[in-house]
Amino acid sequence: MQTKNTLDIKMDNYSQAAMLLLSMGEEGAARVMSYLDKSDVQLLSHKMARLSSITQQEAEAVLSRFFERYKEQSGIARASRSYLQKTLDIALGDRVAKSLIDSIYGDEIKILVKRLEWVEPQLLAREIAFEHCQLQAVLLGLLPADSAAQILKMLPQASQDDVLVRIAQLGDLDRHVVEELRLLVERCMLMAMEKSHTQVAGVKQVADILNRFEGDREQLMEMIKLYDNKLADDVTDNMFDFIILGRQKQETLQTLMGMVPAETLAIALKGIDAELKTSLLKALPKRMSSAIETQIEALGGVPFSRAQGARKDIMTLAKQMMQDGDIELQLFEEQVVV
Numbered sequence: 001m002q003t004k005n006t007l008d009i010k011m012d013n014y015s016q017a018a019m020l021l022l023s024m025g026e027e028g029a030a031r032v033m034s035y036l037d038k039s040d041v042q043l044l045s046h047k048m049a050r051l052s053s054i055t056q057q058e059a060e061a062v063l064s065r066f067f068e069r070y071k072e073q074s075g076i077a078r079a080s081r082s083y084l085q086k087t088l089d090i091a092l093g094d095r096v097a098k099s100l101i102d103s104i105y106g107d108e109i110k111i112l113v114k115r116l117e118w119v120e121p122q123l124l125a126r127e128i129a130f131e132h133c134q135l136q137a138v139l140l141g142l143l144p145a146d147s148a149a150q151i152l153k154m155l156p157q158a159s160q161d162d163v164l165v166r167i168a169q170l171g172d173l174d175r176h177v178v179e180e181l182r183l184l185v186e187r188c189m190l191m192a193m194e195k196s197h198t199q200v201a202g203v204k205q206v207a208d209i210l211n212r213f214e215g216d217r218e219q220l221m222e223m224i225k226l227y228d229n230k231l232a233d234d235v236t237d238n239m240f241d242f243i244i245l246g247r248q249k250q251e252t253l254q255t256l257m258g259m260v261p262a263e264t265l266a267i268a269l270k271g272i273d274a275e276l277k278t279s280l281l282k283a284l285p286k287r288m289s290s291a292i293e294t295q296i297e298a299l300g301g302v303p304f305s306r307a308q309g310a311r312k313d314i315m316t317l318a319k320q321m322m323q324d325g326d327i328e329l330q331l332f333e334e335q336v337v338v
Contacts, residue, residue, distance in 0.1 A: 016062045018047035038117045039303035113142040119192040125154035127188045137166030207238035240319050242311040246276040252327050253283035266295040268310035270302045
């Protein structure tokens with residue numbers, strides 16, 4: 001007989017993590033997520049928003065598994081940062097202690113700058129455009145390379161090489177530079193919050209709803225056409241979502257999948273619905289299907305944005321092939337006559 005400790009948990013690791021975060025409450029979950037990468041935060045947020053139908057038995061199994069692993073790995077509780085700070089201050093003095101603490105825990109300013117990963121590059125570029133090149137270099141040197149590259153591209157071309165040279169020469173930061181950077185980051189965050197607003201992409205939302213609607217989609221589309229033919233065309237254009245591949249004929253999928261690079265397909269299939277994944281792999285020759293599954297496993301964790309990008313590339317190809325007459329895509333199920 002299975003106990004809650006040995007119960008086979010069918011939830012994937014991200015779903016289990018999402019359930020744990022939800023059980024912590026807002027403050028606890030926020031503190032944990034502040035240490036995660038942007039891609040993990042995005043993926044976990046999606047999982048948390050969609051998590052449902054968790055039985056009490058499943059919840060107990062996940063929590064039990066977590067605490068069992070914690071007991072196995074935790075050993076002696078490590079000293080908190082504040083505890084070490086006080087101890088080393090007494091033993092070494094404030095300046096030496098801070099240097100050692102930063103080497104153990106990482107510079108606090110890096111955590112502060114990490115918040116800017118969520119701010120649009122255009123806004124950051126505008127905010128730092130008139131700052132001294134050295135401060136620009138420090139900020140870009142602490143950001144992830146992809147974000148830094150986007151911002152650098154938007155800075156005046158005449159200063160780009162100077163900023164890059166200064167980034168290459170960066171080392172330890174003086175206290176006054178750190179303070180200037182802190183003020184800059186806080187200003188950027190304040191500006192981002194003031195400019196933030198919720199946009200509702202109505203046409204895309206309607207397309208997404210129709211793609212997931214289990215009733216008569218075609219009838220709803222006809223009603224939209226009666227109201228506004230141009231609007232109906234815009235909705236149709238936005239219905240080229242990866243999810244529609246699940247309702248295509250096998251011959252259509254075989255033609256399409258044969259044109260998709262193996263690496264792109266493997267990335268696109270990470271984290272998708274199991275039924276859709278099976279349907280797409282069935283369209284491939286057995287040897288190729290097996291190779292793709294092996295490649296998917298070998299990829300490990302993939303950023304959500306990268307997987308979405310791969311799916312978008314496949315749908316762009318599908319739309320082009322349909323326009324060229326190479327395949328026929330069904331946006332709506334065929335009507336059945338009795």
